[in-house]
Amino acid sequence: MFTAPQVVALLEELAFTHVVTIPDSTLGQWEDSLKQCESIEYVGVCREGEAWAVAAGLQLGGATPLVMIQCTGLFESGDSLRNALFDYQRPLFGLVGYRSFLDQSTLPGDTCLKFTEPILDAWGMDWALYDQADDTEGQLKAIAAQCLKCREADVPGIALVAEGRA
Amino acid sequence: MDSTQRGMPLSESLGVLRETREDDDVVMTVMGTAREWMQLGDLHPLDWIYVPSSMGQAPALALGMALAQPDKQIIVCNGDGCMLMNLGALVTITAQDPSNFTLIIFDNGIYEITGAQPTPATAGGDSLVDYPALAAAAGFRQIFAFDQLDHWQQSARDVIEAPGPTFVHLAIEPVPGAAGPRSPSHAPTRAEQFAEALQR
Numbered sequence: 001m002f003t004a005p006q007v008v009a010l011l012e013e014l015a016f017t018h019v020v021t022i023p024d025s026t027l028g029q030w031e032d033s034l035k036q037c038e039s040i041e042y043v044g045v046c047r048e049g050e051a052w053a054v055a056a057g058l059q060l061g062g063a064t065p066l067v068m069i070q071c072t073g074l075f076e077s078g079d080s081l082r083n084a085l086f087d088y089q090r091p092l093f094g095l096v097g098y099r100s101f102l103d104q105s106t107l108p109g110d111t112c113l114k115f116t117e118p119i120l121d122a123w124g125m126d127w128a129l130y131d132q133a134d135d136t137e138g139q140l141k142a143i144a145a146q147c148l149k150c151r152e153a154d155v156p157g158i159a160l161v162a163e164g165r166a
Numbered sequence: 167m168d169s170t171q172r173g174m175p176l177s178e179s180l181g182v183l184r185e186t187r188e189d190d191d192v193v194m195t196v197m198g199t200a201r202e203w204m205q206l207g208d209l210h211p212l213d214w215i216y217v218p219s220s221m222g223q224a225p226a227l228a229l230g231m232a233l234a235q236p237d238k239q240i241i242v243c244n245g246d247g248c249m250l251m252n253l254g255a256l257v258t259i260t261a262q263d264p265s266n267f268t269l270i271i272f273d274n275g276i277y278e279i280t281g282a283q284p285t286p287a288t289a290g291g292d293s294l295v296d297y298p299a300l301a302a303a304a305g306f307r308q309i310f311a312f313d314q315l316d317h318w319q320q321s322a323r324d325v326i327e328a329p330g331p332t333f334v335h336l337a338i339e340p341v342p343g344a345a346g347p348r349s350p351s352h353a354p355t356r357a358e359q360f361a362e363a364l365q366r
Contacts, residue, residue: 020230045258047252052220053230054227054229061365063230080226083223087353089354
């Protein structure tokens with residue numbers, strides 16, 4: 001839905017210092033631009049549970065990390081998320097790719113559509129869905145507003161970004 | 167301890183680290199190492215007692231600290247069971263190549279605090295896993311292994327000061343009947359206090 005320059009501009013505007021991530025087919029299209037961005041460090045992890053822990057360590061050390069993973073990784077990383085966001089109340093922000101939301105052609109009946117939103121509700125987090133592909137500028141502004149609102153309230157948040165393919 | 171005995175007492179091996187750590191060093195402990203660390207004396211502002219934990223995530227959490235604070239030495243004390251839960255972290259660490267990062271595996275071969283069950287690595291008897299070899303294959307710059315307390319004691323400061331990422335394997339005796347650790351105080355408050363010390 002978003003181009004790499006749009007995403008980099010958004011993260012720079014929000015002053016993120018690190019992006020902690022594993023790519024999927026959508027998020028991976030932003031990787032080269034993120035790695036080239038001088039104000040953002042790209043931290044690749046091997047499994048999504050690590051992403052929340054690395055981000056928590058970065059934040060304890062004074063950095064401003066973004067966790068960027070697919071919704072399948074959100075499922076995988078539940079215990080790490082629980083520990084960082086709830087046990088230690090770290091106000092981390094995540095950008096989560098919502099697999100198959102815009103296009104199920106490669107994965108008909110993708111069960112990500114069944115579980116992603118209820119799981120976010122279950123965590124009781126501030127989350128919002130961004131699925132208006134015909135208004136990317138408006139969506140980017142809304143993500144920025146959500147992120148700033150979470151920072152102001154010192155709470156974690158998730159921007160759930162609709163994707164087309166697996 | 168008899169210097170010919172294989173495996174060190176957990177408490178004494180951590181005692182070496184307490185004696186060796188410098189004022190700016192961060193020491194993270196988890197599970198059994200956290201329990202023993204707290205029993206050894208007062209806590210330092212840069213002690214991170216990772217209790218409650220997400221099992222397997224201590225090295226990743228410490229990596230984040232190391233990247234955010236490159237002038238501080240980050241030492242993480244992990245168990246072998248915890249390490250097995252997240253072996254990919256070895257590669258996540260070496261990909262970032264932090265020179266200020268020391269990962270110490272306290273290997274007793276069991277899940278101590280749940281009743282001393284063997285890990286999958288030791289369920290058949292002798293350990294299947296050569297942890298230093300795993301670390302070397304993952305690309306750690308420094309690899310050390312100790313099974314005698316006096317050797318660990320003699321080398322500990324040099325090990326910590328070696329340009330990392332550094333991997334240390336310590337053969338440890340199990341602590342029979344050991345209990346799980348408890349958070350020493352309200353975890354979110356500790357996190358705030360620790361963050362303040364870490365960023366100072």
